Amino acid sequence: MYIPDVEVFIAIAEGGSLSAVARRLGLTPMAVSRRLASLERELDVRLVHRTTRSVALTPEGEAFLPYASTLLEASESARVTLKSRAGTASGVLKVTAPTVFGQSVIMPLVPSLLDEHPALKVDITLSDSIVDIAGLGIDVAIRIATLRDSALVARSLAPNPRVLCASSIYLQENGLPETLNDLSRHRCIALHSMPYWPFLRGGEPITVRAEGSFSANSVEAVRSASKQGLGLSMLTYWDVRDDLASGDLQLIELKDACPEELYITALLPSRQHVPHRVRIFLDRLEAFLKLHA
Structure with missing residues (x-):
């Protein structure tokens, strides 16, 4: 269920014409009407009686209203929670790296990461074989090799001849x-x-x-x-x-x-919505490599 559609329905239930709701939400009256129609199609019921001057909830709309309020409150709570964690790393950071590099370079970084970010957990897979990071749900792969064409997103960290x-x-x-x-x-x-x-x-x-x-x-x-x-x-x-x-x-x-000249490269499944824990880790690793090159 599309949350902006629910938001429009809640605004209508609070009173006022479609044009008044549109002004309050910063939308056009046409956009408000389309969002309401979209929600009604998804639920397969009519939620609002429309007249030229006013709108009123149908019995089905009255029945749906408490559920809509709960959905909107849950959405807002999720936004607030995620925003409050924006400055700290949390969740499970899943990393794969070559064995020797992982043991000598990445492992020494782990204690300070965990100390500074108590909500963070680290799961490392060390292997000299190529690991399917998308299939295994891994956040980032550290590779030291000539990279083939790939749908993965590459970030060069440091030279490694x-x-x-x-x-x-x-x-x-x-x-x-x-x-x-x-x-x-x-x-x-x-x-x-x-x-x-x-x-x-x-x-x-x-x-x-x-x-x-x-x-x-x-x-x-x-x-x-x-x-x-x-x-x-x-x-x-x-x-x-x-x-x-x-x-x-x-x-x-x-x-x-x-x-041959090689580079230490971080591979990510996508450049969209990269978790904060991944950015924190890569920034720490890149800084370490530059400092100790």
Whole structure:
């Protein structure tokens, strides 16, 4: 039932002609008449007797009046409640993100979010696979990948280039690769979803097959294997940022090519009526990424 139609009916019941009701509601007399007719069609009864000078409720209109009043009061209460929560985050924030990024970047943000917004709950799904956010009712997906065409709404948060790296022990034993051709002489740890490593050489894309004695299906396994000296790895900056800072992994920069540039992107089901909890979360995440880049 369309609330503006009910609002017109209530105004008519309070007395006055259709033109007087129209002036009170800021509508034209024609609009008032159409809204009343729409409500009568939906209920399949005549609610108002109309004459050239006045209107009066029918018995059916009198019977419907208390229900109409309840509907209007409930609608107004809902507006007031939602408006009062506009400055705070509430409800369940459902987020999905890649495993390593979620553990190292998103999880540290959760305690302060919950402290500052007592009505908020957080539900996180960490997975390196693509998750159907619309089907699972997820508010926002954090993706670190080349995005395909999608009906989802994308918001870029921060750059996150792929990086080539290895442990200092591996590089001491096997030498430092300097060009793309040098990679063929090294053990390369392949991620199952990326058997070919993407580079840019002279502004043109080129790929190199990652071949070695170890491969894995998760970013965490590749990162761990690289830290243990099993070979070179290509991961994204935010996957290995702490390892590069601690010296557990060493950045490798080739003279003739650079790895593909990626971005951390938030995907939303729709740009319409984005919940306040989602905006709060994304603003916090974006600020953290800029501060710690």
